[in-house]
Amino acid sequence: MDSHVRASAGHELQHEAHAHPGPKTYVMVALVLSIITALEVAVFYIPALSPVLVPILLILSAGKFILVVAFYMHLKFDSRLFSGVFVAPLVLAMLVVISLIILFKVLPLYRNV
Amino acid sequence: MNHAAVVPASHGEHPETATGLNTWKLGFWVLLGSETLFFGSLIATYMTYKGESVVGPYPHEILNIPLTSISTFVLLMSSLMMVLALAAVQRGDRKGTLVWLMATALLGSLFLGFQSYEFTHFYHAGLTLETNLFGSTFFVLTGFHGAHVTVGVIWLLVLWAMALRGRLTQADALKVEIAGLYWHFVDIVWIVIFTLIYLIQ
Numbered sequence: 001m002d003s004h005v006r007a008s009a010g011h012e013l014q015h016e017a018h019a020h021p022g023p024k025t026y027v028m029v030a031l032v033l034s035i036i037t038a039l040e041v042a043v044f045y046i047p048a049l050s051p052v053l054v055p056i057l058l059i060l061s062a063g064k065f066i067l068v069v070a071f072y073m074h075l076k077f078d079s080r081l082f083s084g085v086f087v088a089p090l091v092l093a094m095l096v097v098i099s100l101i102i103l104f105k106v107l108p109l110y111r112n113v
Numbered sequence: 114m115n116h117a118a119v120v121p122a123s124h125g126e127h128p129e130t131a132t133g134l135n136t137w138k139l140g141f142w143v144l145l146g147s148e149t150l151f152f153g154s155l156i157a158t159y160m161t162y163k164g165e166s167v168v169g170p171y172p173h174e175i176l177n178i179p180l181t182s183i184s185t186f187v188l189l190m191s192s193l194m195m196v197l198a199l200a201a202v203q204r205g206d207r208k209g210t211l212v213w214l215m216a217t218a219l220l221g222s223l224f225l226g227f228q229s230y231e232f233t234h235f236y237h238a239g240l241t242l243e244t245n246l247f248g249s250t251f252f253v254l255t256g257f258h259g260a261h262v263t264v265g266v267i268w269l270l271v272l273w274a275m276a277l278r279g280r281l282t283q284a285d286a287l288k289v290e291i292a293g294l295y296w297h298f299v300d301i302v303w304i305v306i307f308t309l310i311y312l313i314q
Binding site: 033 | 134145146150152182185197199203297298308313
């Protein structure tokens with residue numbers, strides 16, 4: 001019975017997966033990645049954008065990250081279990097980084113006021 | 114009920130997990146998850162000590178954005194070569210597999226060349242692991258990333274040699290797919306490093 005349930009779960013996870021994209025999609029993704037990288041560098045050199053530089057760069061970087069993970073690492077097409085196994089530690093790592101920035105960079109500003 | 118008879122066949126000779134997913138691939142994603150935490154801790158350390166150096170050279174004095182933009186582009190293009198290698202091995206195209214695997218390894222080596230040049234330049238400009246907090250955190254983070262790229266290049270060359278000897282066929286596509294997952298992982302780590310260290314100074 002237990003093996004039947006596990007096998008059914010296996011079927012469901014397998015059926016979630018779709019065929020990987022072809023070379024044409026891969027080249028299109030590379031083109032978009034190149035354009036975003038060029039935009040990142042351009043934004044860096046435009047003084048007028050310096051007040052909003054950080055959010056713009058973070059959004060562009062996140063876009064590149066998601067494109068590579070979704071299309072080149074096939075998480076968009078593979079089982080959701082692979083996404084879960086990767087995204088859970090990624091969220092944990094991001095929380096560690098954000099927590100330390102708040103502790104060491106943001107809170108000291110309020111202490112000095 | 115016979116479990117083996119119910120679960121669909123997986124890639125090559127590798128066994129499946131109870132989820133019906135391939136053991137090697139699932140295990141490798143777990144490894145990439147732990148690697149994410151590893152690089153997350155290094156990035157967190159860099160961000161914590163950012164702007165805390167009391168002596169120079171400081172990041173804005175020494176980081177070369179045009180050069181690093183080119184090396185970033187090179188690494189992104191190597192990711193394209195990697196997926197093209199995977200697509201080639203999946204359709205049984207031996208020549209394509211050889212070409213794209215070698216192209217990936219060469220672009221990876223070129224990225225390492227850029228990094229070696231950068232490290233040498235920084236050393237001559239007076240920035241070492243011991244100079245200041247920027248030097249310590251920068252070299253540890255980018256050094257570990259470079260070490261990962263080096264492992265990736267060696268892995269790709271091993272696969273290329275296997276393909277050359279006819280030992281990397283369509284049935285072995287999973288081997289290239291897992292190497293590809295590793296290669297794209299070092300690429301996404303660099304995407305984060307390029308933004309947080311080089312562009313947000």
